[in-house]
Amino acid sequence: MSLTASTEHTVLWPLTGGIHPPEMKLLSNTTPIQRLLPANEYFLPLPQVGETAVLAIKQGQRVLKGQPLTRGISAMYLAVHAPTSGTIAAIEPRPSNHPSALPVLTCVLQSDGLDEAVSFTAASEPLSHEQILQRIRDAGIAGMGGAMFPSHIKLNPASKIKRLIINGVECEPYITADDRLMREYASDILNGVALMQQLLQPETTTIAIEDNKPEAAQAMRQALAASTLPQCSIQVIPTKYPSGGEKQLIQILTGQEVPSGAIPAHLGIVVQNVGTAFAIQQAVYQGVPLLERVITVTGSNIEKPGNYWVSVGTPIRHILEQTGFKATPDSKVIVGGPMMGYTLSTVDVPVLKGSNCLLLPQAQELADAPQERSCIRCGECAQVCPVSLLPQQLYWHAKAAEYDKAENFHLQDCIECGCCSYVCPSDIPLVQYYRVAKAAIRKTREEKLHAEHAKMRFEARSLRMEQEKLEREAKAREAAEKRKSAMSGNEKDAVAAALARVKAKQAAQGAVEESPAPTTADSKATIAAAVSGIKAQNQETSGSNVTNQEDKKAAIAAAIARAKAKKIAATPTLTETLTASAPAQAADKKAKVAAAIASAKAKRTQAADTPNTEAQLSAPNATDKQAMIAAAVAKAKARKAAVENTSAEVDNAAVTVEASSAPTTLTESTTDAAQKARIAAAVAKAKAKKASSATATEAPEKTTAASTIAAAAKQHTEGNMPETVNTDGDTHASVSLSDDKKARVVAAVAKAKQKARERAREQENN
Amino acid sequence: MLIAVVLLTLLALVFGVVLGFAAEKFKVEGNPIVDQIEALLPQTQCGQCGYPGCRPYAEAIANGEKINRCPPGGSATMEKLADLMGVEPEPLTATAETQVRKVAFIREEECIGCTKCIQACPVDAIVGAGKLMHTVLASACTGCDLCVEPCPVDCIEMLPVKQDLRTWDWQLNAIPVKTL
Numbered sequence: 001m002s003l004t005a006s007t008e009h010t011v012l013w014p015l016t017g018g019i020h021p022p023e024m025k026l027l028s029n030t031t032p033i034q035r036l037l038p039a040n041e042y043f044l045p046l047p048q049v050g051e052t053a054v055l056a057i058k059q060g061q062r063v064l065k066g067q068p069l070t071r072g073i074s075a076m077y078l079a080v081h082a083p084t085s086g087t088i089a090a091i092e093p094r095p096s097n098h099p100s101a102l103p104v105l106t107c108v109l110q111s112d113g114l115d116e117a118v119s120f121t122a123a124s125e126p127l128s129h130e131q132i133l134q135r136i137r138d139a140g141i142a143g144m145g146g147a148m149f150p151s152h153i154k155l156n157p158a159s160k161i162k163r164l165i166i167n168g169v170e171c172e173p174y175i176t177a178d179d180r181l182m183r184e185y186a187s188d189i190l191n192g193v194a195l196m197q198q199l200l201q202p203e204t205t206t207i208a209i210e211d212n213k214p215e216a217a218q219a220m221r222q223a224l225a226a227s228t229l230p231q232c233s234i235q236v237i238p239t240k241y242p243s244g245g246e247k248q249l250i251q252i253l254t255g256q257e258v259p260s261g262a263i264p265a266h267l268g269i270v271v272q273n274v275g276t277a278f279a280i281q282q283a284v285y286q287g288v289p290l291l292e293r294v295i296t297v298t299g300s301n302i303e304k305p306g307n308y309w310v311s312v313g314t315p316i317r318h319i320l321e322q323t324g325f326k327a328t329p330d331s332k333v334i335v336g337g338p339m340m341g342y343t344l345s346t347v348d349v350p351v352l353k354g355s356n357c358l359l360l361p362q363a364q365e366l367a368d369a370p371q372e373r374s375c376i377r378c379g380e381c382a383q384v385c386p387v388s389l390l391p392q393q394l395y396w397h398a399k400a401a402e403y404d405k406a407e408n409f410h411l412q413d414c415i416e417c418g419c420c421s422y423v424c425p426s427d428i429p430l431v432q433y434y435r436v437a438k439a440a441i442r443k444t445r446e447e448k449l450h451a452e453h454a455k456m457r458f459e460a461r462s463l464r465m466e467q468e469k470l471e472r473e474a475k476a477r478e479a480a481e482k483r484k485s486a487m488s489g490n491e492k493d494a495v496a497a498a499l500a501r502v503k504a505k506q507a508a509q510g511a512v513e514e515s516p517a518p519t520t521a522d523s524k525a526t527i528a529a530a531v532s533g534i535k536a537q538n539q540e541t542s543g544s545n546v547t548n549q550e551d552k553k554a555a556i557a558a559a560i561a562r563a564k565a566k567k568i569a570a571t572p573t574l575t576e577t578l579t580a581s582a583p584a585q586a587a588d589k590k591a592k593v594a595a596a597i598a599s600a601k602a603k604r605t606q607a608a609d610t611p612n613t614e615a616q617l618s619a620p621n622a623t624d625k626q627a628m629i630a631a632a633v634a635k636a637k638a639r640k641a642a643v644e645n646t647s648a649e650v651d652n653a654a655v656t657v658e659a660s661s662a663p664t665t666l667t668e669s670t671t672d673a674a675q676k677a678r679i680a681a682a683v684a685k686a687k688a689k690k691a692s693s694a695t696a697t698e699a700p701e702k703t704t705a706a707s708t709i710a711a712a713a714k715q716h717t718e719g720n721m722p723e724t725v726n727t728d729g730d731t732h733a734s735v736s737l738s739d740d741k742k743a744r745v746v747a748a749v750a751k752a753k754q755k756a757r758e759r760a761r762e763q764e765n766n
Numbered sequence: 767m768l769i770a771v772v773l774l775t776l777l778a779l780v781f782g783v784v785l786g787f788a789a790e791k792f793k794v795e796g797n798p799i800v801d802q803i804e805a806l807l808p809q810t811q812c813g814q815c816g817y818p819g820c821r822p823y824a825e826a827i828a829n830g831e832k833i834n835r836c837p838p839g840g841s842a843t844m845e846k847l848a849d850l851m852g853v854e855p856e857p858l859t860a861t862a863e864t865q866v867r868k869v870a871f872i873r874e875e876e877c878i879g880c881t882k883c884i885q886a887c888p889v890d891a892i893v894g895a896g897k898l899m900h901t902v903l904a905s906a907c908t909g910c911d912l913c914v915e916p917c918p919v920d921c922i923e924m925l926p927v928k929q930d931l932r933t934w935d936w937q938l939n940a941i942p943v944k945t946l
Contacts, residue, residue, distance in 0.1 A: 100934045137815065432936065439935040446933075451809035454908045455887040593865045 010235075013255035015248055019419045021173050021214055021339065023605070028298040029176035030307040033184060036674035038115065043311035043350035044080050044107040046070055053077060055091065057107070062087050066289050068140075068735035069107055078140040078150050081289045082109055083117035083311035083465055097349040109313065129199055139283030140353075141290050144275030144398065145244075145328040146336065148354040154265075155199045158453040162268035165253060166193055166277060168209040168216065169237065171244035172337030174356040176717040177294040178274050180307040182209070182216035186223035194229055195284050202269055205232040207274075241339060242417040246271045248386050249278075260413050262700045275356070285323055287373030292351060297323045298747040299360035301331050306533035310351050317347040320399040325360055335361040339418040340368055381420035381430060387413050391420040391430050397435035403444065406437050416439070427703055484581055567614060631752055799850075800828045806846045810838040811888035812910030819888065827851065834858050838867075838909065868909040870902045870923040876921035883913035883922060 047053035047071065053070035057063055063086065068079035089110040093103035127135070137152040144307045146169060166189075182189060195204055207224075209217045217236050224234060237243060237252055247258045249271060256267055264271055275293060284286045291311055298305040303324025310319060316333065325331075334341040338356055359366075381391035390409055397406035440711060528603040799939075803824035810820070815835035815872040827833055833847040834856040841858055846857040872883070874894070879897040882888075891907040894900025902922075914922045929935070 096933050097929060099938070100929075100931065100936075102929060102934060104931065123891070271805055402884040432938070435936040439933075443933065443935065447808070450908075451807075453906065454811065454889050455820070458809065458889070461888065461890050552879060 005531060012235075012237060012251055014389050015240055015243050015252050015386060016382040017419060018242060018248075019384050019422055020239070021422065023239070024174045024298075025069075025212065027174065027300075027401060028212075028296050028305045028307060029179050033180050033294055033307045033309055035309050038111060038113070038311070039314050039318040040111055041089070041315060042083050042086075042109040042111065042311065042320075043315055043348075044082070044109060044313045045094075045096060045104050045350065045352070046080055046091075046107055047072065047077070052543040053080075057088055059088050059091050059321040059529065062112075063109065065115055066120060066291060067118050068138075068497055075153065076150055078142055079289070080107070080140065080748075081140055081291055081312075083110050083291050083313045084109070085114050091228050095346050097344070097352050097355065101345045101349065110722055123284060127284065132195060132199060135284045135287070139279070139287075139289040141276060141279045142353045143273060144279060144293060144354065144356070145273035146340075146354045146356060147246075151280065154270060155196060156274065157200070157265040159265055160263065160268060161200040161270050162203050163254070163270075164193075164196055164200055164205040165249060165269060165271045165272055166196075166205065166207040167244060167246070167249055167271050168207055168213070168220070169244035170213070171210060171239070171241045171247060172339055172341075172357070173241070174298050175296050175300075175337050176294045177356045179216045179308050181294050182213070182217045182274055186219040187227065188281050189274050189277045190223050190227045190229060190232075191285065192279070192281035194227070195278065195280055196270075196272060197229065197232075202270070205229065205230070206235045206253055208237055209237045210239045210243065211236050212600070220578040242386055242419065244417070245386065245415055245417065247415070293351075293353065293356075295319070295351060295355060295489050297360070298357065299334075300362045300365050301326055301328075301360040312353055313350045314343065315347070316349055316351065319351070319358060320347060320360070328363075330363055332361065334361070334366075334367070336590065339409060339422070340416065340691070368429045369429055372428050375426055375428060378425060380423040380425065384392060384419040384423050386417060386419060387415055389414060394437070395428065395430055398433040401437075401440070403437055403441045407441060411437055411441070431437065437543055475764050490506060510531065546562055614633060627655045630685055646667065770784055797825075797828050800824045802850060803827050803847065804842055806839070806850065807835060807836060808838045808843060808908075810908035812838055812908065814838065814911075832856065862940045866912040867927045868911075869904045869927055870906045870909065870911075870913050871904075871923050871925045872900050872902055873923070874899050874901060878918055878921075880918055882916040884917065886912045886916045888912060 003644070027575055040324065040708075046055065052074055053072040056071045057067075057069050061102050063069065063082040065082055065084045069082060069088075072079070086109050088107055090108040092108070093104065094106035094108070095101045096104040096106075098104075123131075123135070133152050133156055136155065137150070140150045142148040143151060168178050168182050170176070192434060193207070207220055211217075211218065217234060218302050221234050223230060235253060237249075242248055244251055246264060250259055250264055250269055254267075254269070256268060256269075258264055268447070280292050283290065292306050293312060295310045296307050297319060302320075303326070305323070307322075308319070316335075320327075320333070323332075330586070333344045335344055335348055335358060336342060338359060338361070341357065342358060374447045375392060375395060377392060379392065381395075382389075387390055387410075389411075393409050394406050394411055394414070397403070403411075414429050414431075414434050416434065421428065421432075424430060447475065673729050773810050801824075804821055807820040807824060811837060813819065814837050815823045815826075817826055823831070823835065827847065833851060833853060834844050836843055836847075837858060841855075841945075842844065844858055845855050869891075870883075877894075877899045879899060881896055881900070883893045883900060884894060888910060889906055889908055891903045893903060894914060909924060909927075911924060914920075914924065
């Protein structure tokens, strides 16, 4: 330490205002710092510093001394460490160490008495800035002077720091924790200061100590002389309350005032407490987190006043028991000093990182404030205010709840030191008024912010709803247009279909005049019926020829004719249909197939109690496997065919009619015909199925019929089919698509009858 | 005489032109008093005043509506409105009970995920999706009560906001005192 450095800072500026209350420090600063017996239970409020944290432990879990109980990521976050080993008995709301004693979430740690610690890793090699800061943060170090501001933030300022001030002023009466710490751990404190210097790189460092602590100043001087700290000096300042306040100390040492709303770092100054310096040294060099602190337990209501190492989280009740607290109904427990401390409403609250004093005064020592009287406007309060406010004006406005006016008198700059209340001849608890006013102002401000936020959200929502509405409308319009265009297209189709139907009808009537006009409402069904009627008649006239020429063709034709007949039967007007005489003895398989189809049809016609057809058929007994496969194929085809639109069907019907008028001439293209035949077969199969479901007794028979029909269809597809057959198939398709349920029932009945007849005949033959 | 007439006519013309120009140039859009009134309203958008939001009520006040229709604002807001509008303060239409700040809370095990409350919330303070649990963003909730009615399973309740250490208002007489 150079001589120039010491003289440089001997110039001191006076503190505005301030008072000289009785110091009462001798009560506790004569004995060294002692240790108390460990407590059985510790209360660890979560989180202590920083808004958010995540619990890292569970209830019932065993924790070791120094183990962090929380995790967090926010910049302000500081871990809460277990002060000793034990189990977490509970995590629940407990009263807080706060004037309100409002319950906060607290970890209750049940000590196991072993005091087993996690291994603390001492720094072996020189650490980088980041490592030091990380260690300070991990150790959970907060300002030990009482404000509990995270030190790692203060030690990592954005701006250049010119001056580091170590606050060992301890201006409040009664408190001697820093005094004793400086006396006993001066070199450790200086080690901490060295770390801060390394982090901040200040031009000068000042350790400020009030002149009522000469022993502490002496100890620090000696330690400083022994150390190699650059540009560091001890500054003894006159005793005056509240010179230990951060901004007040800066004013005393530099003559600069920290502007309203600013922080010392804006002036290039950082102020740290000596207790913080000690904790930083421990955290960085030994890796020990902030587990305990020195607390002054003092007052005349206690047997053993003095300073004690107390674990953070120790219940105040435990400390009082250990130090011989004489509880009386009117005795008070004050946390902090007599000027700025607060009275606890319950002693089952923990010691926090910033708790530096427990004051237990006797009633006559620190009397309850007498009844408040009217302000006499003496102006004493304005004389002592260290922040140069007008406490009187603030009082009026706070009392009248004119908080905006109080704000205009810079209420927010009040440090709540209590000087004004101390000097007030009317015993007005001025600070209490200011605190209420400050809380109200803060609430109003938050409400305003909340309202603005709500308004923003409401407007954003309104905008969004508006947009969504517009989008919906646009979409609806688009859909409507699409529908409109689609509808006009459909109409065209419908017109075309109607035209086709009319044509078909005309053709049918022109071709066969003797066919009775169907009266069913369903035009398609009618057409189909008419067509089938024509077929049947044609078949009748040329049936014998066909059979003579080719058994096969005849059989198929007969079957189809029967199908037609059935349809006609389904219509209310009874048409006379053919009696297709299929060759009963025909060994030809195809003939059998045809017969099967016919029987299916016949069954249906009979179901309607109007047995128009007399089909003489021999039902095939043997089921062909191939036929079954074919049936499956046919079914698939039928499905495809069903997709075809109605106009196509009508066209088909028209074609059929033409073809049927000239049954023997091969006019149509074979490929087209083959496809149609397939469809016809599938339809036949479907019908057969339906029929089978209608009459359960014929179930075995049905499958056979179906398969045989399918087989027939397969043969159709082979292409060597006469035109008549193909055209018949067409009709089938159209008919089937406009299927009538009644017709099916009729068919089922008819088939049943037919079957019975066949059996009888077979027996005769045999 | 003639000079005076001419002069006055000229003056009248000049000022007329100036005033006409000013009326166009510095025209105020909307009624500025509405903005002032709206700034005083609590923006809960609750509709308890009978208007669909705070802005419509502000407009109504500007057009002569009573100033005591805002329960969330309480008597403080009413008094400010009385000051602003130059009318006599009137007792609020609501009881004191409705003036406590509340926040909606969804009992999540009962929520069926119908999204009805989400649609009702004027400030989008409820998050959730169809057939999934919903929850209220307490920091954004204005306590307007509008989500309670649409809930088909009545799983939404309005909880008064509790004081914590940060929001404590230093009402020392409210602290329960225990004997040591």
